[in-house]
Amino acid sequence: MNLKIAALSGDGIGPEVVLQAKKALNAIAIVFDHEFIFEDALIGAIAIEKTGNPLPEQTLNLCLNTDAVLFGTVGAVSQGPEIDIKSSPIQGLLKLRQALGLYANVRPIKPYNDLLDLSPLKRKIIEDTDFVIFREISGGSYFSEKKINEQGTIASDLCEYTENEIIRITHLAFKTAQKRKNKVTLVDKASILETSRLWRKVVKEISASYPEVAVEFLLVDYAAMQIIMNPKQFDVILTENLFGDILSDEASVITGAIGLLPSASIGNESALFEPIHGIFSEAKRKNIANPIASILSAAMLLEHFGLHLESEKVYEAVQKAIELNVVTADLNPYSKFGTNEVGDFIANYILSKDDLYFKSDNVYIGQSTIV
Ligand code: IPM
Ligand code: MN
Secondary structure, three states, rough: OOOEEEEEEEEHHHHHHHHHHHHHHHHHHHHHOOEEEEOOOOOHHHHHHHHHOOOOOOHHHHHHHHEEEEEEOOOOOOOOOOOOOOHHHHHHHHHHHHHHHHHEEEEEEEEOOHHHHHHOOHHHHOOOOEEEEEEEEOOHHOOEEEEOOOOOOEEEEEOOOOHHHHHOOOHHHHHHHHHHOOOEEEEEEEOOOOHHHHHHHHHHHHHOOOOOOOEEEEEEHHHHHHHHHHHHOOOOEOOOOHHHHHHHHHHHHOOHHHHHHHHEEEEOOOOOEOOOOOOOOHOOOOOOOOOHHHHHHHHHHHHOOOHHHHHHHHHHHHHHHHHOOOOOOOOOOOOOOOOOHHHHHHHHHOOOHHHHOHHHHHHHHHOOOOO
16 A cells, blocks of 8 residues: 555654654554655644744644544643743644544554553453543534634633534434444533533434444443443443543553554544654653553554554554563653653564564674564
């Protein structure tokens, strides 16, 4: 398969983790005989610095004309009120989501067995957790009208949803549940919010066309508690933009490290793949950032194009890195491996083709892992 991929590495640790995802994809292209062509473009604070715009036209045009976007992270070191909301670096990502028509941000939560003790939650609670969050990302308070009065003393963020915005992601969530454990949980605040009541109505109606899928409605405060008290009960969690943003960071606690979590943002014509973590500027260029979330985002990219064997190979390589403790310090404080070494190990594992010839011992003495 030929794929043209826009690589938007952005700010903070974005460039170094996206580089590792590219290495993994290049290894996949070699082993499975595909052609993946990457084109780099600016976004976020670095784009503001170079062009004055967090989403330069050139970047947007590239993304509109590629098969997929591999995204890093964007943001300014400070995210407080001193930064104008309309021209902040994260607007690059928000505008891109909107311009590409991305509406469903898919965030799988499944801890690795070897890392269960990393989580502050008890092993027996998190073991065998396997759910996926479908977060709506085109509407809600992120994109509805924002106001602040002249004196700067009264502010408001409207939260608006149209029926159609709810319908399209709901179908996607139910279709995914059919391939998983046949359960959809809508998380909302229907006791208070009109938008939530609309979500409930639409989801109830749509659920009738998926009779084999159980549907459940949870208020967001209760859901936040259930996610860490009994995460095994969930299969597909469907929710609006802001709730999904908050709950997915919370859910990352189950996996022990936010640096492990990938996501896919799906639209009708475009798709973007990005880690859920932020810029982590303290770690920038120190070779300590965990590249796994970015590498797993690349695996989701492969899956999106139906390249299942290929994505499996990436998952297997990541699993191997974790099993052999070839991980960054967030996963193992005594680790001598950095971002690059983890990325190299994973790419080499993919290239080595046959597990039998993969000499894991070599990893520890820094030799090539390809025999
Ligand atoms: C995320 C991020 C973004 C969001 C920011 C960077 C705009 O936190 O993808 O979760 O809030 O959607
Ligand atoms: Mn977030």
